[in-house]
Amino acid sequence: xxxxxxxxxxxxxxxxxxxxNSSYQKGIAERVEISTLLNSWKRVTEGVALYQEGIDxxxxxxxxxTPIALMFLNFLIxxxxxxxxxxxxxxxxxxxYILYLAATVYMKxxxxxxKKEMANYAKGIYNLLLNxxxxxxxxxxxxxxxxxxxxxxxxxxxxxxxxxxxxxxxIVYLSMVKGYRICSCLALGLAVLQSFYPIVLIVPVCMYISxxxxxxxxxxxxxxxxxxxxxxxxxxxxxxIIGDWKFxxxxxxxxxxxxxxxxxxxxxxxxxxxxxEHFRVLFIFSFQLxxxxxxxxxxxxxxxxxxxxxxxxxxxxxxxxxxxxxTTVLGPTVWHLWIYSRSANANFYxxxxxxxxxxxxxxxxxxxxxxxxxxxxxxxGVMDGDERVKLKLLLE
Numbered sequence: 001x002x003x004x005x006x007x008x009x010x011x012x013x014x015x016x017x018x019x020x021n022s023s024y025q026k027g028i029a030e031r032v033e034i035s036t037l038l039n040s041w042k043r044v045t046e047g048v049a050l051y052q053e054g055i056d057x058x059x060x061x062x063x064x065x066t067p068i069a070l071m072f073l074n075f076l077i078x079x080x081x082x083x084x085x086x087x088x089x090x091x092x093x094x095x096x097y098i099l100y101l102a103a104t105v106y107m108k109x110x111x112x113x114x115k116k117e118m119a120n121y122a123k124g125i126y127n128l129l130l131n132x133x134x135x136x137x138x139x140x141x142x143x144x145x146x147x148x149x150x151x152x153x154x155x156x157x158x159x160x161x162x163x164x165x166x167x168x169x170x171i172v173y174l175s176m177v178k179g180y181r182i183c184s185c186l187a188l189g190l191a192v193l194q195s196f197y198p199i200v201l202i203v204p205v206c207m208y209i210s211x212x213x214x215x216x217x218x219x220x221x222x223x224x225x226x227x228x229x230x231x232x233x234x235x236x237x238x239x240x241i242i243g244d245w246k247f248x249x250x251x252x253x254x255x256x257x258x259x260x261x262x263x264x265x266x267x268x269x270x271x272x273x274x275x276x277e278h279f280r281v282l283f284i285f286s287f288q289l290x291x292x293x294x295x296x297x298x299x300x301x302x303x304x305x306x307x308x309x310x311x312x313x314x315x316x317x318x319x320x321x322x323x324x325x326x327t328t329v330l331g332p333t334v335w336h337l338w339i340y341s342r343s344a345n346a347n348f349y350x351x352x353x354x355x356x357x358x359x360x361x362x363x364x365x366x367x368x369x370x371x372x373x374x375x376x377x378x379x380x381g382v383m384d385g386d387e388r389v390k391l392k393l394l395l396e
Contacts, residue, residue, distance in 0.1 A: 005140065012096070012147040013089055019157040020085040029158040033331055034151075037260040038064050038195065041159035048074045058246040064254055065161060066193050067241040068234070084159065091163050092156040095170045096146045102174040103139035109177065111135055122381030128374055150328065165194055172201060176208045181223055184209065189230040193238070196255050200292055202227055256288055263349060265331065267357055270350040320366060323359035327352050 019025060028034060029041055037043070047063030050056070051074060057063035065073070076084050111130050121129075146152055146166075155162045171187035184205050191198040205227075206220045213219035238247055254260070261269045268287060275283060330352045337344035 008140075008144060008147055009093060009096075012153075013093060015148075016089045016092065016153060016156050017085065019153070020089070025157055028154055029160075031154070031158070031332070032263055032335065033265045033328075034154050034158045035160055036264050036266075037262070038255065039155075039160040039162045039165075041161075044073055044159075044161070045077065048077050052078070056242070056244075056246065058242065058250045061250075061254075061259065064250050066251060067238040067247055068190075069161065069164070069194065071241060088156050088159055088163050091167050092152065093147075095163075095167045096143045098167075098170040098174050099146055100139045100143040102170065102177050103142040105174070105177040107135050107138050121378050124381055125377055128377055161194065165191060165198075168194070169198065169201075172198075172205065176205050179209055179212065181209050181226055185223065185227040185230045188227060189234050192231065193234050194251070196252050197292060257284060258287075263335075263346065265353055265356065267350075267353060270346065270353075273346075320359055320363045323355065323362070327356035327359060331356065 019028065035041065043062055044065060047057035047065065047070065050063070051070060057070065063070070076087060080087075107130070114130055152166070155166075168187050168191040172184055172191065175184035175187060188198060188201055188205060191201075202224070206223045209223055210216040210219035235248075239245060258268050258272055261273050263269055271283060271287070272280065331349070334344055334348045334352050338346065338349050
């Protein structure tokens with residue numbers, strides 16, 4: 001296991017460094033599936049150049065990184081430009097290792113919980129229980145999926161700020177399962193400062209940290225207070241760096257109002273290009289609500305006992321995997337047909353991105369269904385064919 005563990009890191013590092021130092025790096029950095037308005041390295045370099053010339057990089061629609069990121073990236077570009085690739089690779093590898101640690105802690109907690117609740121489980125469900133092999137291999141799988149995910153690799157090679165966002169989120173997960181309130185709030189604050197959407201993670205952070213607290217309400221209030229003060233401190237630090245609040249418009253308003261309609265791997269650009277302007281505000285509220293808060297309450301209520309959901313036993317894994325692979329390959333193909341060959345149009349590319357988004361939805365729903373199904377079988381046992389029919393009729 002030790003050799004396999006180290007070899008995965010060596011191979012992952014080698015893949016990233018080879019691509020970074022190859023002739024493909026520039027082309028990868030310009031791909032719309034990788035670089036967007038909010039994470040593009042090209043925009044970072046332009047913003048840093050403006051800052052070095054004494055021009056506010058947040059004037060206009062070029063730079064969308066945080067002032068803290070501006071200082072850090074300015075240091076990299078100015079002082080150690082030859083080490084930029086190594087910095088991104090280090091952050092990516094560190095993220096994978098932190099996720100491994102988080103999964104290890106979580107699996108240990110789940111294993112201990114299983115021992116305590118064993119007496120309440122139904123008979124004949126031993127194949128659904130975690131064993132020592134699961135305890136050892138699951139964290140390795142988590143790490144491997146991150147290390148060799150094509151989108152993760154390409155984001156690292158393209159020097160997108162998504163690499164740093166992933167690092168912050170991994171620290172949030174590890175701190176959360178460890179019960180480190182301040183570290184969780186600080187990492188989450190940095191992630192939220194970079195992009196608005198991770199703010200929904202404050203709910204599972206509060207829930208997880210309060211699990212072992214004597215007074216859960218007090219724990220939740222304390223966590224929220226620490227997070228609010230952390231955000232205030234980070235925003236004030238950003239203000240001190242730049243000297244004004246223009247960065248808020250460049251980061252948060254740009255995310256929420258969708259001003260840039262250039263095609264990308266998402267879905268917003270197509271809808272807002274096609275709709276009438278007087279419907280824009282309505283659809284902005286609808287899309288942003290769907291992307292952030294709509295599912296937070298029901299999922300939090302249903303999975304309150306397991307805020308960090310990690311489950312297997314998925315039924316549609318092959319179909320989902322094929323869908324993701326096919327759409328990933330078709331995306332650049334259809335883009336070439338549309339932009340360069342002029343033998344396709346925006347509808348073709350949007351169809352691919354829609355299918356890609358749908359496959360991710362299936363991935364999440366299948367994951368949640370597998371968790372609920374396993375939980376049901378642990379309590380009531382595995383049913384035969386006749387019992388399943390009765391249960392289906394009863395649910396209907």
